[in-house]
Amino acid sequence: MANRLHVATRKGLFELAREYDIWEVTDVQFLGDPVSAVLADADGTVYAALDLGHFGAKLWRRDPVGAWQELAPPAFPSKPPDAGDDPHPWSLGKIWVIEPGGSAGRLWAATMPGGLFRSDDGGRSWSLNEALWHMPERRQWSGVAGGEQPGIASVLVDPRNPSDIRIGVSTAGVWASADGGVSWRNINRGMYAEYMPPERREEPIAQDVHRLARCAAYPEIVWCQHHNGVFRSEDAGATWHELTAIRPSKFGFAVAAHPRDPDTAWFVPAVKDERRIPVDGKVVVARTRDGGRSFEVLRKGLPQHHAYDLVWRHALAVDASGERLAFGSTSGGLWISEDGGDSWTMPEARLPPIAAVRFAAS
Amino acid sequence: MPTVLFTRALERFLPAPSTAVEGSTVGAALATVFASRPALRGYVLDDQGALRRHVAVYVNGRLVIDRTRLTDPVGPHDEIYVFQALSGG
Numbered sequence: 001m002a003n004r005l006h007v008a009t010r011k012g013l014f015e016l017a018r019e020y021d022i023w024e025v026t027d028v029q030f031l032g033d034p035v036s037a038v039l040a041d042a043d044g045t046v047y048a049a050l051d052l053g054h055f056g057a058k059l060w061r062r063d064p065v066g067a068w069q070e071l072a073p074p075a076f077p078s079k080p081p082d083a084g085d086d087p088h089p090w091s092l093g094k095i096w097v098i099e100p101g102g103s104a105g106r107l108w109a110a111t112m113p114g115g116l117f118r119s120d121d122g123g124r125s126w127s128l129n130e131a132l133w134h135m136p137e138r139r140q141w142s143g144v145a146g147g148e149q150p151g152i153a154s155v156l157v158d159p160r161n162p163s164d165i166r167i168g169v170s171t172a173g174v175w176a177s178a179d180g181g182v183s184w185r186n187i188n189r190g191m192y193a194e195y196m197p198p199e200r201r202e203e204p205i206a207q208d209v210h211r212l213a214r215c216a217a218y219p220e221i222v223w224c225q226h227h228n229g230v231f232r233s234e235d236a237g238a239t240w241h242e243l244t245a246i247r248p249s250k251f252g253f254a255v256a257a258h259p260r261d262p263d264t265a266w267f268v269p270a271v272k273d274e275r276r277i278p279v280d281g282k283v284v285v286a287r288t289r290d291g292g293r294s295f296e297v298l299r300k301g302l303p304q305h306h307a308y309d310l311v312w313r314h315a316l317a318v319d320a321s322g323e324r325l326a327f328g329s330t331s332g333g334l335w336i337s338e339d340g341g342d343s344w345t346m347p348e349a350r351l352p353p354i355a356a357v358r359f360a361a362s
Numbered sequence: 363m364p365t366v367l368f369t370r371a372l373e374r375f376l377p378a379p380s381t382a383v384e385g386s387t388v389g390a391a392l393a394t395v396f397a398s399r400p401a402l403r404g405y406v407l408d409d410q411g412a413l414r415r416h417v418a419v420y421v422n423g424r425l426v427i428d429r430t431r432l433t434d435p436v437g438p439h440d441e442i443y444v445f446q447a448l449s450g451g
Contacts, residue, residue: 053416055375090410
């Protein structure tokens with residue numbers, strides 16, 4: 001099981017380690033600066049993306065042995081004159097998630113305003129995925145959080161074939177590439193969008209796919225926390241069916257998939273968008289172990305009185321064992337489970353608002 | 363030569379010393395600085411070369427007008443201040 005956890009917050013990157021059954025903060029970096037994404041790669045390298053209010057999105061890397069160093073972040077090419085009517089800026093807004101690409105040195109960085117970037121040298125240089133960015137349909141992508149920039153929130157690389165990629169976009173549905181990013185298709189069918197006019201409810205591109213999670217051992221199994229529901233796909237994101245048994249509510253941002261059991265996943269439901277708080281002020285995790293036919297509501301060790309913690313897209317994680325989980329909230333709550341979610345403990349820390357949590361690979 | 367001065371807030375991230383450089387516009391003067399300190403460019407300008415939304419540039423205490431192409435003229439005795447804008451952050 002993973003004994004280290006990285007927590008990206010509004011005020012820095014916190015590293016926790018488990019020693020003698022207790023999780024403790026062992027390192028703090030970028031104190032005072034917003035950290036938007038973190039990745040602990042399998043080789044021990046850690047990547048952190050900063051979202052500096054004045055000075056833009058930045059990228060840092062720490063080698064397995066060594067100090068943090070700043071890397072040149074992904075950048076958009078010069079905007080050509082004929083792109084003047086593009087509704088989205090050609091400038092990096094925020095790195096939302098960094099994922100390993102399945103081969104040595106390869107990484108994907110998913111961003112606002114909807115650009116997907118690839119590195120083949122461990123983050124030292126980046127290139128925009130031009131195929132996705134230049135698709136005419138990309139101009140129909142809409143923004144998150146009240147109409148701002150669209151964001152790619154999820155990148156799923158098939159562990160059997162790194163050229164087979166799915167991305168989840170807020171708001172543009174699920175896009176697939178079978179050729180390493182040379183071409184893309186909007187593949188999702190079966191989702192619906194309550195926030196759209198009736199005639200557009202089922203349009204694939206209208207779906208606000210908050211977050212996707214894939215079972216590593218059975219990559220065809222993909223789970224989705226959507227803006228107005230929870231969905232599951234058994235064909236790698238092409239067709240979806242809604243899991244109406246989700247409790248206590250169907251709204252939320254985060255989802256984690258069990259790495260080996262295709263029927264197990266975790267969600268952190270909340271009251272939907274008008275309020276965005278836990279149902280009845282109680283923080284709970286919803287777990288299914290039967291493919292979504294039923295859900296257990298897990299609350300042991302979680303605050304059940306006047307708790308208003310919201311959990312963002314990247315702030316729920318499961319380790320490679322499937323037993324150890326962590327999630328962090330907008331109120332700085334951080335909870336860790338050692339038993340698949342049955343019970344939770346809170347490390348001794350009052351952290352800033354949490355954007356992302358990520359276990360180290362080992 | 364005009365002088366370019368940077369907010370001390372940048373020092374948390376990377377060196378940004380005051381520098382006297384060649385250049386007859388804000389953009390030309392900044393470009394000269396960035397030529398010797400390329401990492402600094404992305405802190406001040408966005409991917410299209412415009413001033414970041416929450417960065418303010420003054421010439422002798424007056425806000426620059428052209429934030430996109432940085433064509434405001436500067437003279438040899440002018441001082442260009444690169445600050446955090448009070449908005450955002």
